Amino acid sequence: MKKFVVLAFVLLIGIQAEAQVKVSPGLRGGLNISTLTNIDDNSSKTDFYLGGLVNIKFNKFFSVQPEINYSRQGDEGRYFENGRYYTEKYELNYVTLGAVAKFNFGGGGFHLLAGPSLDLKVxxxxxxxxxxxxxxxxxxxxxxxxxxxxxxxxxxxxxxxDIYGYDGIDDGYYYDQVILNQVFQLGISYTFKTK
Known part of the structure; x- marks a missing residue:
C-alpha cells in the first residue's frame, strides 16, 4: 500500500510539473426534468437551473470544475379528492455546491464528467x-x-x-420507501477566456 501511495504522489507531482494549469470562470444554465423515486402516481416536472463555474484545466485531457447553482427540482404529483383526480407541481429548490471531473476524449471537445454535489434546500x-x-x-x-x-x-x-426520512408507521400505514431526487439536465455553459 505504501508503494502505491508513493507512486501516486510521484505521478501527481510529475503531472503538475508538466501541466500549465488554466483557470477559467464561466456561467451555466439549462433545463431540469426532475422527479422523486418510489412515489405512486407522480410524473416528472420541467424547470430550470442557473449558476456559475470555475474550470480548472490541468492538461488537454483532464479538468476539475467547481460549480454553484440554483436548481428548481421536485415532481408533479397526482391525488384523488372529491371524486376526481388533481395534479400539483411540488417544488424543491436548492442551492447546489458541486465539483465535476471532466475527461476529454483524445484532448478534443467531447468529454465525460462525474462528481459529487451538496444540495442545500432554500x-x-x-x-x-x-x-x-x-x-x-x-x-x-x-x-x-x-x-x-x-x-x-x-x-x-x-x-x-431519503428526502422524506420515512421509516415508521403513520395512521396505520407503514412507510419504508426511500424517496430520492432524480434530475436529468440539458444545458449550456460558457467559460471566459483568460490570459
Missing part, C-alpha cells in the same frame, strides 16, 4: 410533509465544448439521501 411548497434540508447527489454525464468556450451537456443527477 424553499419548498410541501404542506403536510417537511422534506430534508439537504441532499447529497452524484452527477454523471457527457458534453461537447467548442473552441470558443461554449459547452453543451447532458447530465443525470441522482440524489443519495
Amino acid at each position: 424553499s419548498d411548497n410541501y404542506v403536510n410533509t417537511n422534506p430534508e434540508d439537504f441532499d447529497l447527489s452524484f452527477v454523471g454525464g457527457l458534453g461537447y465544448t467548442l473552441p470558443n468556450g461554449l459547452t453543451f451537456e447532458a447530465r443525470l443527477k441522482q440524489g443519495l439521501i
Whole structure:
C-alpha cells in the first residue's frame, strides 16, 4: 500500500510539473426534468437551473470544475379528492455546491464528467410533509465544448439521501420507501477566456 501511495504522489507531482494549469470562470444554465423515486402516481416536472463555474484545466485531457447553482427540482404529483383526480407541481429548490471531473476524449471537445454535489434546500411548497434540508447527489454525464468556450451537456443527477426520512408507521400505514431526487439536465455553459 505504501508503494502505491508513493507512486501516486510521484505521478501527481510529475503531472503538475508538466501541466500549465488554466483557470477559467464561466456561467451555466439549462433545463431540469426532475422527479422523486418510489412515489405512486407522480410524473416528472420541467424547470430550470442557473449558476456559475470555475474550470480548472490541468492538461488537454483532464479538468476539475467547481460549480454553484440554483436548481428548481421536485415532481408533479397526482391525488384523488372529491371524486376526481388533481395534479400539483411540488417544488424543491436548492442551492447546489458541486465539483465535476471532466475527461476529454483524445484532448478534443467531447468529454465525460462525474462528481459529487451538496444540495442545500432554500424553499419548498410541501404542506403536510417537511422534506430534508439537504441532499447529497452524484452527477454523471457527457458534453461537447467548442473552441470558443461554449459547452453543451447532458447530465443525470441522482440524489443519495431519503428526502422524506420515512421509516415508521403513520395512521396505520407503514412507510419504508426511500424517496430520492432524480434530475436529468440539458444545458449550456460558457467559460471566459483568460490570459
